[in-house]
Amino acid sequence: MGNSDIGTVSLDEMEAKIPVRPSATVLKICPHNPTVSCTSCRLNELCLPIALNKSEIHQLDAIVERNRPFKKGDHLYRQSDEFKSVYAVRSGSFKSYFLSDSGQGRVTGFYLPGEIIGMDGIASRSYANSTSALEHSSICEIPFSQLEKLSQELPSLQHHFFSIMGNEIAKDQQIHTLLSSYTAEERTASFLLGLSSRYARVSLSPTRFLLPMTRGDIGEYLGLTVETVSRIFTSLQKKGLISVKNREIELLDIQSLRDIISST
Amino acid sequence: MGNSDIGTVSLDEMEAKIPVRPSATVLKICPHNPTVSCTSCRLNELCLPIALNKSEIHQLDAIVERNRPFKKGDHLYRQSDEFKSVYAVRSGSFKSYFLSDSGQGRVTGFYLPGEIIGMDGIASRSYANSTSALEHSSICEIPFSQLEKLSQELPSLQHHFFSIMGNEIAKDQQIHTLLSSYTAEERTASFLLGLSSRYARVSLSPTRFLLPMTRGDIGEYLGLTVETVSRIFTSLQKKGLISVKNREIELLDIQSLRDIISST
DNA sequence: CGTAGTGTTGAATTGAATCAAGTGTCGTGG
DNA sequence: CCACGACACTTGATTCAATTCAACACTACG
Numbered sequence: 391m392g393n394s395d396i397g398t399v400s401l402d403e404m405e406a407k408i409p410v411r412p413s414a415t416v417l418k419i420c421p422h423n424p425t426v427s428c429t430s431c432r433l434n435e436l437c438l439p440i441a442l443n444k445s446e447i448h449q450l451d452a453i454v455e456r457n458r459p460f461k462k463g464d465h466l467y468r469q470s471d472e473f474k475s476v477y478a479v480r481s482g483s484f485k486s487y488f489l490s491d492s493g494q495g496r497v498t499g500f501y502l503p504g505e506i507i508g509m510d511g512i513a514s515r516s517y518a519n520s521t522s523a524l525e526h527s528s529i530c531e532i533p534f535s536q537l538e539k540l541s542q543e544l545p546s547l548q549h550h551f552f553s554i555m556g557n558e559i560a561k562d563q564q565i566h567t568l569l570s571s572y573t574a575e576e577r578t579a580s581f582l583l584g585l586s587s588r589y590a591r592v593s594l595s596p597t598r599f600l601l602p603m604t605r606g607d608i609g610e611y612l613g614l615t616v617e618t619v620s621r622i623f624t625s626l627q628k629k630g631l632i633s634v635k636n637r638e639i640e641l642l643d644i645q646s647l648r649d650i651i652s653s654t
Numbered sequence: 655m656g657n658s659d660i661g662t663v664s665l666d667e668m669e670a671k672i673p674v675r676p677s678a679t680v681l682k683i684c685p686h687n688p689t690v691s692c693t694s695c696r697l698n699e700l701c702l703p704i705a706l707n708k709s710e711i712h713q714l715d716a717i718v719e720r721n722r723p724f725k726k727g728d729h730l731y732r733q734s735d736e737f738k739s740v741y742a743v744r745s746g747s748f749k750s751y752f753l754s755d756s757g758q759g760r761v762t763g764f765y766l767p768g769e770i771i772g773m774d775g776i777a778s779r780s781y782a783n784s785t786s787a788l789e790h791s792s793i794c795e796i797p798f799s800q801l802e803k804l805s806q807e808l809p810s811l812q813h814h815f816f817s818i819m820g821n822e823i824a825k826d827q828q829i830h831t832l833l834s835s836y837t838a839e840e841r842t843a844s845f846l847l848g849l850s851s852r853y854a855r856v857s858l859s860p861t862r863f864l865l866p867m868t869r870g871d872i873g874e875y876l877g878l879t880v881e882t883v884s885r886i887f888t889s890l891q892k893k894g895l896i897s898v899k900n901r902e903i904e905l906l907d908i909q910s911l912r913d914i915i916s917s918t
Numbered sequence: 919c920g921t922a923g924t925g926t927t928g929a930a931t932t933g934a935a936t937c938a939a940g941t942g943t944c945g946t947g948g
Numbered sequence: 949c950c951a952c953g954a955c956a957c958t959t960g961a962t963t964c965a966a967t968t969c970a971a972c973a974c975t976a977c978g
Contacts, residue, residue, distance in 0.1 A: 512820025
């Protein structure tokens with residue numbers, strides 16, 4: 391695996407396995423340590439505190455509950471649990487999935503650090519999905535009734551939360567387009583590019599990263615089978631656009647990946 | 655066409671073409687007349703004013719702009735226009751669609767009376783889709799900055815708007831599941847049932863209604879071709895589950911339609 | 919009345935699913 | 949530390965649902 395600056399969002403694992411090179415120190419270490427406040431969290435530029443001033447951040451800080459870390463497979467909540475909170479990913483990653491009556495599951499989303507989970511429960515007061523950790527992860531829990539109350543006092547928090555929800559809506563509509571008209575190869579390329587820019591957002595490499603999810607998870611998310619995802623990975627590798635070794639992905643030719651999509 | 659209480663959301667057209675029977679008077683007449691205030695609008699139980707008291711509704715009323723009616727094909731806004739307002743459908747119906755660089759369009763949503771359009775622009779400050787009227791329609795425009803300001807003063811308005819956005823998110827995730835795992839027949843059945851309950855919400859018949867959109871629009875929305883949509887309609891009719899005559903749909907066996915979906 | 923847009927139906931094609939048979943990887947407990 | 953078992957992943961052959969291509973009918977509107 392070498393001493394490269396390969397990206398992973400599970401920072402403790404990263405430190406354990408991969409020597410941190412000087413160039414990687416742009417990432418301030420953010421352990422699962424639950425005592426890190428919003429003020430000192432390295433994600434405060436992406437997460438809820440954005441656009442808040444110091445004293446406002448302290449008010450937000452006061453309502454955030456920093457839970458114990460989640461192990462791989464642990465559930466944040468389950469489908470039809472009573473809605474109580476939204477969650478900000480601090481480290482690691484999560485997947486949301488919907489289980490139909492017949493027991494068949496479909497992944498509806500993946501969540502990386504700085505992203506907000508659970509907004510699907512706001513309207514019906516119960517979660518529409520189950521959400522579980524894909525790896526060792528940590529979370530900030532934000533009780534929604536308190537977030538509402540605080541938004542009443544802090545206009546910029548209200549504005550920002552409207553914005554976060556609007557972003558989720560825009561993102562979901564993009565996926566609608568993707569699922570309704572893209573081929574398997576286009577979906578996969580789009581997925582990899584999407585991950586790439588989300589990793590970049592948290593100062594990890596946009597060209598080399600570890601997939602926290604299985605091929606099966608990706609398939610469920612993109613509306614494809616495991617076999618198809620595997621085949622597309624192999625074929626993109628043969629074309630020299632990516633390099634795949636198990637969960638380790640390297641994007642070798644981002645422009646060509648983009649071209650795959652815009653050929654639609 | 656007869657004197658039945660067949661549903662259509664275009665009330666002026668309905669009055670023009672179809673004699674209103676006594677049983678249809680549950681629908682208060684809501685013409686495109688732009689002077690109707692939120693207080694007297696028949697949709698105020700579904701739309702933004704829900705959960706507001708009299709004086710609060712008047713405050714909301716003051717910021718709503720009631721535009722002239724839209725003709726079929728008229729655009730509410732176009733992709734990448736500057737985001738300024740969200741819109742509540744008063745009568746008629748709209749479709750949103752995303753145009754890719756290569757000119758291919760995909761329908762991302764249909765909007766019926768009482769539903770809110772334009773929330774995809776909140777985060778990026780520009781609309782991600784174009785939205786046009788499917789028939790003669792009217793709209794209430796709500797300038798977003800004023801909605802934010804008012805939400806700051808009226809906790810129940812803030813709460814309700816969070817709820818509307820959360821609902822949109824939950825709905826979009828359902829469509830994600832639908833597109834990623836349902837067959838053409840399941841998608842179509844689900845679409846018809848969805849329309850049915852949305853018509854019921856505005857006190858129109860849940861079993862007989864006119865489709866405001868073309869087969870092509872439905873196909874783009876469901877990720878199918880026109881031909882497939884047409885074939886599924888024909889086959890559902892042959893099975894006796896629905897009756898189709900041009901844009902006129904009657905759901906004959908709702909339970910069997912539900913069974914199609916839950917067989918997944 | 920003509921024409922553009924909308925819808926239907928059939929036949930051929932194809933992209934991805936399914937079925938099947940493997941190999942590779944990881945975590946656990948002996 | 950190694951062996952075991954459970955998952956995760958890959959690759960090939962076959963099938964099938966939906967698309968594509970094509971021809972035509974209907975409708976609605978200026």
